[in-house]
Ligand code: PEP
């Protein structure tokens with residue numbers, strides 16, 4: 190073979206590459222069109238039956254010299270790339286996606302801004318147990334400069350024999366104490382029937398981990414025009430988490446705050462496993478504020494501060510932590526709540542890191 194022939198064949202190969210590129214791009218455009226139709230029809234992008242049909246047709250028409258396995262491998266890669274293209278397109282259509290709206294969502298509650306670069310601390314008891322107990326924590330929060338008080342009134346407990354919360358009475362206590370100290374309040378609501386009532390008493394409605402995919406509750410939260418904090422489900426993927434948030438935002442309520450609260454793994458030395466990687470991924474994928482609940486994710490008082498620092502370093506917009514005047518006698522989560530002096534130490538530690546920008 191002469192140098193001349195080699196150059197000629199290489200020239201032909203370059204031409205074929207360009208033709209292949211052109212055909213691949215043409216194929217990708219058709220794939221995008223199909224993706225749009227599927228999006229409108231709400232049908233899944235991946236259709237294994239159709240994919241198998243296409244592969245069968247290709248093998249049946251394979252002229253060689255590539256063997257069938259190689260042809261299958263090559264086309265499967267093309268199909269995979271096409272599916273990713275459709276999925277990227279789908280993400281752009283999600284209202285919670287940063288692709289759809291690049292600016293950070295900032296949720297205002299009273300005089301506090303959540304998201305958009307400043308850090309927020311949300312603290313308070315696991316459960317509202319009495320006016321006195323809640324007031325004592327609120328007074329400490331006020332002193333510490335913590336703007337948002339949490340406290341559960343409807344408690345989703347593993348056992349039906351455990352304390353279930355004070356219900357609406359608990360919400361009224363939060364309102365009274367919040368008004369007295371000028372604190373914003375957060376409490377979990379577990380059923381759509383209570384959502385309108387709750388809106389009269391508290392500033393932020395929490396949808397807890399166990400209800401992350403309670404779609405009727407998400408829809409009811411989406412019909413409100415007030416901030417909602419949505420906690421990640423115990424075994425939810427980040428995609429499922431964002432789709433749950435999409436339920437709320439798609440009904441016109443864009444004041445949604447996401448909370449990573451740990452997921453179930455085989456690890457026994459923490460209550461859950463704090464998924465730190467969720468923070469930068471959620472911040473990248475979505476414009477919604479992201480908080481980290483260090484209490485429920487770890488279930489251990491001794492590692493709250495390093496976990497809070499890690500969360501902030503990873504880009505979290507704030508921290509949620511449980512505080513009780515006397516954790517030993519708390520009616521829920523007695524093991525994991527900080528007492529008030531411990532909370533002040535925790536706050537000093539977190540602020541001392543220079544990562545808390547609040
Ligand atoms: C809570 O914050 O009170 C709570 C029950 O948390 P989670 O839903 O994350 O378990």
Ligand code: MN
Pocket residue numbers: 315316485511521522
């Ligand atoms: Mn708790």
